[in-house]
Amino acid sequence: MSGTVLVAAHVDTGEDGTAESLRARVVALEGAGAHLVTFAGGRGGAGLTAVEAASFAAAWTDRIGLVPVVNPVHTEPFHLSNQLSSLDRVSRGRAAWWVEVVDDEAHARARSTSPVGDALRQEVREVVQVVRLLWDSWEDGAVVADQASGRFLDADRIHYVDFVGQRFSIKGPALLPRPPQGRVPVLASAGWLDEDPAEVTVLPAAPTASSGAEVDDRPTVVDVVVRAGGDEGTGRAPDTADLARVVGSVVDRVRGLVGRVTAVRLVPAGPQGARVVVDDVLPALRAAGLVARAPEPGRTLRDLLDLPRPAGALTAVRSGAPSTEDEDGTP
Template sequence: MSLFLAVELDGAGAHPAAWRASGAAPAAVILPGPLREIVTAAEEGGFTLATFADSPVPPSIGVDIAGRLEAVGRAAFVSTTTSRIGLAPSVPTATTEPFHLAAQIASLDHASRGRAAWVVEGSDSAELATVGTDGPPGEAAEVVAVVRALWDSWEDDAVIKDVATGRYLDPDKVHHVDFVGSSFSVKGPLITPRPPQGQPVVLAADTLGVAADIALVSGQDRLRERADAARDTGAGLVFAEVEVVLDAHRPAASRLADLNRATPWTTRRTRYTGSAEGLVALLADLAGTFDGVRLHPAVLAVDLPLLVEQVLPALDIPARGDTLRASLGLVKPTNRFEGSTR
C-alpha cells in the first residue's frame, strides 16, 4: 500500500535540544547553506512534502531558547533551489493578516511553479499575547475561508496582456471578496494572480475545525475513527503525525535520554524510538488507516540521513507530479467565481 511522506525541517530538529547533537554551531539554523542542504536531501530522498514550523514566540525555552527565520521566507528561498518537493510553511491564523497570508502563499506557489502548501496553525495563550487577542472561537476557520476566496479572486485567464488595446487584465475576470468575520473583515481582490494550483494545498490539525486538503492527526487514540471523521468533513487526505528517533551511532533510546536530560520533549504526537526496520513496519501499519505520514526527526543531522537511506527505499511512495496537488492526487479546484460578473 502506498504512503505519502512529509517531513518537518525546522531548525536543527524536532527535539528542543536538537542543536546539542547537530554537530553544527547553533547559528547554523538561520544560515542559507544548511537550509538549502537539508531541503535538498529531503527532495532527493523522495519526500513528497517539506514543512517549516513557525510561531510568533521562540521555538524553545530556557537554555535551549533559539531563533528562527520566518517560515514563508525559508520556503521562498528553497523554492529556487528545488524542483519537485512540496513546500509548506506554517502560518498562524491569529497573528497574521489574512490578506497578506493569502498573498504570501499565492506568491510562493508562483515562485515554486505549483508546489506551495500552507500548514494552518492555531495559537496558544503566549502566542495570542503578542497581538493582544483572545483568538475568538472559529477564527481559524474564517481565516481559511477568506484566504481560499482570495485565491479565487483572479480567474486563471484574468491576465490577458493585450498590447493592441493596452489592457493587461480582463476586469470581468477579477472579482471582489467582501468578507466580514467575527473579528476581522477583508476586501479583495487579492493583489496576486490566482496560484498555479488554483488553491495551494492546505494542511491543518483535525482538531482545528478548518476546511483542509490534508488533515493532520496526532496522538494514539481512536486513530481510525478520527481519520474517517476528517474525511467525512471534507479532508481529501489524512496524515498521521510521528516523531522519530532512530538507532544511529548508538541506540535511539540512549540518544533520546541524553537529549531529554537537557530539555524534556513533551508533545501530543506519536513517537517512534528504535531501528529503521521497526519504523518501516510502523509506517506500513499506519498505511492501513492513513494516506500519509508527517515525520518529525528528532535531530535532522542524524535522523534525516537514516530516513533517506534506510526507510524511504523500503516504502511504496507515489511518484511526484508537476505540482504538489498532482503529486498528492488532488485535483485543481474550479474557481468559485468562474462565469460570475461580480
C-alpha cells in the first residue's frame, strides 16, 4: 500500500433526478480530482438506473471511473453483461461494476426473488461467472472489418457460452465485442465470490486484521460517510464550526486508512453532503497529502487500479491449447 489512497464518491440519482444535476455533480467530482464515482438508481425507480446514469456521465467526462451499483439477482445476466460492456466502450475503458447484495427475506419477497443465504450466494457467483464468460465470448480480434475481402467478423473467434445455473441458463454469445478492458472490473464484498474472486474487495466500514484487507494483492475499498447538515429547504450550507468538524472527521478517518486500503468511497449524507464532498472534503484531503494524483485522460480503470488486462477464458476453445493472448493487448 502507498502513502495515499484513491478517492471514489457516491451519487444517488434519486436525490435529484434531473439530467443537469447529474451532469453537474459528476463533472464537479472529476474536476475536484476524484478517481471514481459510483451510481445508485433512485429508490422506487425514481431517476435513472445506475447503468443509465453512468452511461450518461461518460459523455461529459474523460478521466473518472464510472461504477454503477447493481444487484446481480434483480437483473437479467445477459442484458447486464451487454449494458456493462456498452458502458466500458462508450467510456473508453473506464467502467466497473459494484456488486450490491442484500441477504434479507423481506427484501427478496418485495422484489419477487427467492434466494437468501447459501442459495443467494450461489446465484451471485453464477451471475458474475456468466457475465464474465459473456465478455469473453468474443475474442479480441473477432471484428475483422476488412472491406477488401468483404469480411466483417471472424466467426471462429466468437463462442457460445452454454451456461446452466440453478435458476437460469444462457446460450450466448454476447451481443457486443469484448469490452476495451477485456473484462469490466468487479467490486464485491469478501465472501461472495470465493472461487472467481472480485478484482476489488469491498471492506467493512472499519477494516481489521481479520477482515481480509491485507490477505492478498487485490485492491480494496472502504466507505467513509460525509454527514453534513445545513438547511435543505433554503440550500444554506452548514455553519463554519459544523463544517470544520465534518471535514476534520473525514480527514482523520482517511488518514487512519492510508496504507490499509487502496481506495475510500465518500458517501454523502444530509442535505449538504454532496456539496461538501466537492467543495471542502476533497480539497482538504488533497491538501493533507492523502490523495493519489488525479486520473489522466486515456487511462483505463484497470490502469488506475493496477490490474492486468485478462486473457479471454474461451480463447483456448478455438485453438485447443492454453491461451497465449497478450494481456496488455487492445481489442
